[in-house]
Amino acid sequence: xxxxxxxxxxxxxxxxxxxxxxxxxxxxxxxxxxxxxxxxxxxxxxxxxxxxxxxxxxxxxxxxxxxxxxxxxxxxxxxxxxxxxxxxxxxxxxxxxxxxxxxxxxxxxxxxxxxxxxxxxxxxxxxxxxxxxxxxxxxxxxxxxxxxxxxxxxxxxxxxxxxxxxxxxxxxxxxxxxxxxxxxxxxxxxxxxxxxxxxxxxxxxxxxxxxxxxxxxxxxxxxxxxxxxxxxxxxxxxxxxxxxxxxxxxxxxxxxxxxxxxxxxxxxxxxxxxxxxxxxxxxxxxxxxxxxxxxxxxxxxxxxxxxxxxxxxxxxxxxxxxxxxxxxxxxxxxxxxxxxxxxxxxxxxxxxxxxxxxxxxxxxxxxxxxxxxxxxxxxxxxxxxxxxxxxxxxxxxxxxxxx
Numbered sequence: 340x341x342x343x344x345x346x347x348x349x350x351x352x353x354x355x356x357x358x359x360x361x362x363x364x365x366x367x368x369x370x371x372x373x374x375x376x377x378x379x380x381x382x383x384x385x386x387x388x389x390x391x392x393x394x395x396x397x398x399x400x401x402x403x404x405x406x407x408x409x410x411x412x413x414x415x416x417x418x419x420x421x422x423x424x425x426x427x428x429x430x431x432x433x434x435x436x437x438x439x440x441x442x443x444x445x446x447x448x449x450x451x452x453x454x455x456x457x458x459x460x461x462x463x464x465x466x467x468x469x470x471x472x473x474x475x476x477x478x479x480x481x482x483x484x485x486x487x488x489x490x491x492x493x494x495x496x497x498x499x500x501x502x503x504x505x506x507x508x509x510x511x512x513x514x515x516x517x518x519x520x521x522x523x524x525x526x527x528x529x530x531x532x533x534x535x536x537x538x539x540x541x542x543x544x545x546x547x548x549x550x551x552x553x554x555x556x557x558x559x560x561x562x563x564x565x566x567x568x569x570x571x572x573x574x575x576x577x578x579x580x581x582x583x584x585x586x587x588x589x590x591x592x593x594x595x596x597x598x599x600x601x602x603x604x605x606x607x608x609x610x611x612x613x614x615x616x617x618x619x620x621x622x623x624x625x626x627x628x629x630x631x632x633x634x635x636x637x638x639x640x641x642x643x644x645x646x647x648x649x650x651x652x653x654x655x656x657x658x659x660x661x662x663x664x665x666x667x668x669x670x671x672x673x674x675x676x677x678x679x680x681x682x683x684x685x686x687x688x689x690x691x692x693x694x695x696x697x698x699x700x701x702x703x704x705x706x707x708x709x710x711x712x713x714x715x716x717x718x719x720x721x722x723x724x725x726x727x728x729x730x731x732x733x734x735x736x737x738x739x740x741x742x
Contacts (some may be wrong), residue, residue, distance in 0.1 A: 358672040370673040395449035400442050419445040429484035431520045451666045452515045455508035462576050470642035471606045476571035480519025481566050482634035489559040506565035509545040515663050519654030544588050545580040552592045553596035560623045563633050566619025574600040574607050672701035
């Protein structure tokens, strides 16, 4: 029996499936749990139909306990619809928002890779740094995603005034192909409204702006500050804001006393120091006034490095060598696998079809008698040797008759 089969006490639990044994979920196959958060669980998936068969998806399924409250469901669906408008190469694409078997879900493109938190942790564990050009390239990708979202307009041509409010390394996805994409952009605002109830904010104070910590009105510049924190940490491989207590941490964010990253990394030049410190200005009027302005300075600086995006691809695959190999294997398996029961049924049908269409046996000529044999079995050389000689006809048979 398939391991992913529902039974007993876990019958009401959504089964995750696996790359080799997927579980049907509406029009999708689930191929395993890949992430779990305060609001939802995320599964690797693909469509059950042949359409887009070669494309993997990520299905985010809302936690059942939150789905019992209408406000969370409304928020989840509304912000999922907003995410579908964010069609940018720098933002993870949202495909669909819906409900299957009473479970609310958001279907997104699947990005094989790791998030920036995992990259920073691996660098700390291996005592290495993200190369400066790579860090600038990632920062520019983050800025590009923010720029697109901040400038997005509705159908009426009016700006939607989207502010992410949750720009952090865990929401930056780095693919094994060298792509940089913002994740969960569409639901970030809604998450912030209910953080104390679903435990999302815990640990995120260190990526907030001073005005956000104070509870002041926010605009796009708060996202620029958060993006600046990420760049600082990529260059130094150290947390910018930390504290022994939550209050101490919040106080450091309020003060926003920022050391230049060159103090920790001699490869950081003066121009990059200025960009980081401007993004992290405590006074919003002295900060970059838009993500576009911030992105322009990063892109200009990046040109001097003559950076090729293939370098990030190589860096990711080398840094996560085993994980990349496992990702490649799991994806290949998932794209061709079916639930065990369905695969067995298909195999049985194929075997039956083979028997029905197989050619009938043809009588073979017996080598000893030169006569058609009733058996399809071919005689062995020994059997041929032991067989009596065939009766000769012609001259000798006529001679015997005359005699």
